Amino acid sequence: MTDRRHDFYLLTPGPLTVPPEIKAEMLSDRSPNAEAHQALTKRIRDYMLEICNGTETHVCVPIQGSATYGIEAGLHTLVPRDAKILILENGYYGGRLREVAGGSGFQIVSLNLPMMPLPTAQDIEAALDADESITHILLCHAETGTGILNPIEAIADVAKRRGKKLLIDAVASFGGFKIDVAALDAEAVFCSPNKCLESVPGVALVIAKKSSLEASEKRSPSVVLDLHAQWKFLEATGCWRWTPPTHVVGALGKACERHKAEGMTARAARYRSSWRRLVDGMRQRGFKTLLPDEAAAPIIATFYDPEDPAYSFEAFYEAMSRRGLVIFPGRLTAAGTFRIGIMGDINETDISFILETIDESLAEIGVRTDGGAR
Structure with missing residues (x-):
């Protein structure tokens, strides 16, 4: 598994994973x-x-x-x-x-x-x-x-x-x-x-x-x-x-x-590359994004909940939280979704770790992560 850079990942729209x-x-x-x-x-x-x-x-x-x-x-x-x-x-x-x-x-x-x-x-x-x-x-x-x-x-x-x-x-x-x-x-x-x-x-x-x-x-x-x-x-x-x-x-x-x-241009590029890695990785696992890429701000990604009957956001959240990662549910304006923020001290290596942890967490609660029907 990819090495983790932080003991705790706060993957919300802010507050966020703060640099040491x-x-x-x-x-x-x-x-x-x-x-x-x-x-x-x-x-x-x-x-x-x-x-x-x-x-x-x-x-x-x-x-x-x-x-x-x-x-x-x-x-x-x-x-x-x-x-x-x-x-x-x-x-x-x-x-x-x-x-x-x-x-x-x-x-x-x-x-x-x-x-x-x-x-x-x-x-x-x-x-x-x-x-x-x-x-x-x-x-x-x-x-x-x-x-x-x-x-x-x-x-x-x-x-x-x-x-x-x-x-x-x-x-x-x-x-x-x-x-x-x-x-x-x-x-x-x-x-x-x-x-x-x-x-x-x-x-x-x-x-x-x-x-x-x-x-x-x-x-x-x-x-x-x-x-x-x-x-x-x-x-x-x-x-x-x-x-x-x-x-x-x-x-x-x-x-x-x-x-x-770092420079604002470089920071924006880091966010975009992390967002791209996350969105592509989640789609490979069968998840669908709420927004088309051209309309999305590359600082947070919103995904539809899986249709798998074993899934509940609460169970998924708890499984992630036990591993030291906190995600967010969708707001009322986007019900049936969850959000992963990539602002903060996050890079593509962290995204690889996050995706692997998502696989572990969903497997724990009995949800498929192989891109099959949901």
Whole structure:
């Protein structure tokens, strides 16, 4: 059997299998008011802008909490209360955006589209034609509930032509896919360390258009989710307004160094080669993918459950878990499926080990893995 590189594989859409050197950074205690921590925060903020071409037009504002905290903070701060937000909902995380925006009291219009085909510029145009009071467009770039990669460039073109402000949930894609915030003219891009940046959760990163953030003072009804106040405090003092998760920030700093050393192009190529090896290997075993390859984001693969009567996801999950590998069920938008994520410290050698472990696990629960009828 292929040698395993990790004692434990977290094969989910994030959190993920974190490289050892990033974990090691969390063993050091840091003072949030020390110059070293201030310098670390600045390096992170600068690097985030560097990799999305936002240095001249945008600012990076970190905030404590998961990525969803950053999304809500961005809405409260950057979107006027009388705005109306068009939300693209063609997967689970589009629904999450609707939940956050609606729960935050904004007027919303949900553009419900099927998982496939991918949304088009014409779909967005039609929604805007139907409601001329829409001011903002909000969508998820990589829908990891299914594996869809939405076409943000085409949607950004519509937004610019129609004078609408664009907000992008790039939580699962940032750092692994090219996102040019200046070219997109994005009002905000929401990011997370625990996806393609290969770090740990605990901080949200908001890439906000500087001119819009400057105009948002005292707009947020929340004290702790006020991005403008967080940004101004960081600019004035180098410190976070509230106690930051210092160990998480340390891990993210190391993750930025590692990302820069590998390069985004090389990281994306590693993801794609691992994804290709996984998808081909699973198809050889008789599994079918939820999505056609051309529509899939090569950071996660979604497979239909086998039809074998011996199969249950719970039994499969437990068999994999006993071997130190954790996979994910499909979301409600893709019932009858399971997902395997390949972000994190994963390469093709790991995929070979993962496929062999899948064979062992399915054999244990009495499911065929020879590509026969299921």
